[in-house]
Amino acid sequence: MNLLARIFHGRTAGTLQTQPQPDRAQVRNEAGGYVYALDRWARVDRFLILGSEGGTYYATETQLTKENAVNLVDAIREDGQRVVARVIALSESARAPKVQPAIFALAACAGFGDEETRRYALGEGLRRVCRTGSHLLTFCSYIEQFRGWGRGLRKGLRGWYEGKPVRDLAYQALKYQNREGFTHRDVFRLAHPLATDTERAALYAWIVKGDVPGDEHESLALLRAHAIAKASEDADVATCAELVRASGLPREALPSAWLKEPRVWEALLPTLPMTALIRNLATLTRVGLLTPKGEATARVLARITDRTALRKARIHPIALLAALTTYKAGRGARGSATWTPVPAVVDALDAAFGLAFENVEPTGARTLIGLDVSGSMSSGTIAGIPGITPRVGAAAMALTHVRTESDVQVMAFADRFVPFAIGKTESLDSVVKRTDALPFMGTDCSLPMLYALEKRLPVDLFVVYTDSETWAGTMHADEALRLYRERMGIAAKLVVVGMTSNGFTIADPNDGGMLDVVGFDAAAPALIADFTRGA
Numbered sequence: 001m002n003l004l005a006r007i008f009h010g011r012t013a014g015t016l017q018t019q020p021q022p023d024r025a026q027v028r029n030e031a032g033g034y035v036y037a038l039d040r041w042a043r044v045d046r047f048l049i050l051g052s053e054g055g056t057y058y059a060t061e062t063q064l065t066k067e068n069a070v071n072l073v074d075a076i077r078e079d080g081q082r083v084v085a086r087v088i089a090l091s092e093s094a095r096a097p098k099v100q101p102a103i104f105a106l107a108a109c110a111g112f113g114d115e116e117t118r119r120y121a122l123g124e125g126l127r128r129v130c131r132t133g134s135h136l137l138t139f140c141s142y143i144e145q146f147r148g149w150g151r152g153l154r155k156g157l158r159g160w161y162e163g164k165p166v167r168d169l170a171y172q173a174l175k176y177q178n179r180e181g182f183t184h185r186d187v188f189r190l191a192h193p194l195a196t197d198t199e200r201a202a203l204y205a206w207i208v209k210g211d212v213p214g215d216e217h218e219s220l221a222l223l224r225a226h227a228i229a230k231a232s233e234d235a236d237v238a239t240c241a242e243l244v245r246a247s248g249l250p251r252e253a254l255p256s257a258w259l260k261e262p263r264v265w266e267a268l269l270p271t272l273p274m275t276a277l278i279r280n281l282a283t284l285t286r287v288g289l290l291t292p293k294g295e296a297t298a299r300v301l302a303r304i305t306d307r308t309a310l311r312k313a314r315i316h317p318i319a320l321l322a323a324l325t326t327y328k329a330g331r332g333a334r335g336s337a338t339w340t341p342v343p344a345v346v347d348a349l350d351a352a353f354g355l356a357f358e359n360v361e362p363t364g365a366r367t368l369i370g371l372d373v374s375g376s377m378s379s380g381t382i383a384g385i386p387g388i389t390p391r392v393g394a395a396a397m398a399l400t401h402v403r404t405e406s407d408v409q410v411m412a413f414a415d416r417f418v419p420f421a422i423g424k425t426e427s428l429d430s431v432v433k434r435t436d437a438l439p440f441m442g443t444d445c446s447l448p449m450l451y452a453l454e455k456r457l458p459v460d461l462f463v464v465y466t467d468s469e470t471w472a473g474t475m476h477a478d479e480a481l482r483l484y485r486e487r488m489g490i491a492a493k494l495v496v497v498g499m500t501s502n503g504f505t506i507a508d509p510n511d512g513g514m515l516d517v518v519g520f521d522a523a524a525p526a527l528i529a530d531f532t533r534g535a
């Protein structure tokens with residue numbers, strides 16, 4: 001079956017992957033192979049970054065969520081404050097594609113933690129992780145699974161509202177009126193925030209009763225503009241656009257008919273948050289604002305390729321990958337909306353994808369990237385993002401590596417070698433398309449090392465993107481690495497990039513030359529580079 005393994009098996013004892021290695025503590029993965037159990041804290045990271053939405057090839061979403069919740073609660077019981085600190089750190093540095101897992105974990109800390117942990121979660125945690133009105137409502141929808149509406153929770157939520165400046169809070173409450181069945185009015189009924197001045201009292205009256213604040217409250221002009229917009233639904237386009245321009249109303253606060261008008265979108269552009277801009281590129285093209293030679297197009301493209309702006313807006317690379325695949329398709333996943341993609345927009349998203357990762361200095365290490373493109377890697381999605389399977393995500397990340405490093409090769413494998421090179425000049429779109437078209441097969445994660453050995457390739461660093469559901473080889477991946485080191489006389493390292501939030505890894509936890517990182521962690525390329533340099 002496995003030619004490479006047979007060649008190198010010979011006198012060097014290897015262990016069938018369906019058997020544990022005799023001298024190592026291994027566990028059986030879902031595919032029937034033996035690998036290592038991922039450390040509890042590393043699995044917390046996988047959950048915070050990848051979530052469990054969509055499940056995996058082997059586990060339904062419910063199973064995967066349950067497993068991760070059990071692991072999370074174990075971690076909270078071991079050291080709850082460490083969990084809260086981790087959630088805050090990952091959330092603030094925008095390393096995860098989505099905020100929901102962090103908010104879920106924060107709610108779990110507020111429910112299962114000891115007193116100190118709960119106070120930390122409901123104070124600093126709530127303030128730093130739930131930065132928007134949307135985050136807060138999502139938190140409220142999760143918290144009921146973990147605890148009742150006791151004093152500590154009410155106090156924490158009151159603190160969230162009372163700690164926000166009036167102008168910011170008005171914007172948040174207007175922009176995000178409703179999430180997961182929760183409204184700010186619902187939260188007010190439970191938590192009873194107190195207003196200490198008339199400005200704030202007027203805002204709270206708008207939230208609870210819908211009372212439009214009077215002219216005397218300068219910081220609440222946005223709410224008055226909202227009332228005017230609602231009353232002028234049928235106004236002519238120029239009037240609508242002028243109101244949008246003058247007021248800075250967010251698009252969520254506009255009558256939906258206005259959002260078909262290019263002039264309204266043009267008026268929205270200066271204040272449109274980066275996330276919304278990236279999500280609405282198709283709409284902007286459809287309404288005719290983005291055209292190959294348009295003036296607005298140049299401004300939009302400059303903005304989405306501004307590294308500082310991307311990082312400041314906490315844009316995750318996968319949001320750009322998702323935007324690129326959707327935009328390039330020229331039609332929405334649902335409904336009949338179509339548009340003609342502007343090539344410069346596709347190119348800008350491709351560039352922005354690379355820019356959104358934490359900045360990495362090339363290490364110069366001789367690197368071989370092994371992409372697991374087996375059947376299981378084509379099932380499920382990264383962080384629940386449609387169309388981005390683990391293997392598509394892995395190939396996209398490999399491309400950033402290829403573009404950064406000088407001495408890097410990509411190979412793909414399933415239960416045999418799969419020809420799949422990626423060059424520095426290949427586009428992200430092309431890599432994604434080629435990955436999607438690969439056949440489905442079994443899995444042998446020892447192949448990257450055996451491939452390098454067979455070709456006598458000098459490699460300092462192996463980076464293997466996988467779900468660690470390996471079973472087909474006649475030698476374990478870590479055995480293959482040790483064999484490679486011995487035969488080539490190179491102290492090669494191995495980084496395992498986990499592409500699903502399962503609890504398995506092929507990295508031997510007792511070998512300092514092997515490391516686990518989480519797939520689609522925006523910091524993954526930087527973590528890999530640090531490990532390569534020996535930091």
Ligand code: CA
Nearest residue numbers: 374376443469
């Ligand atoms: Ca597999």
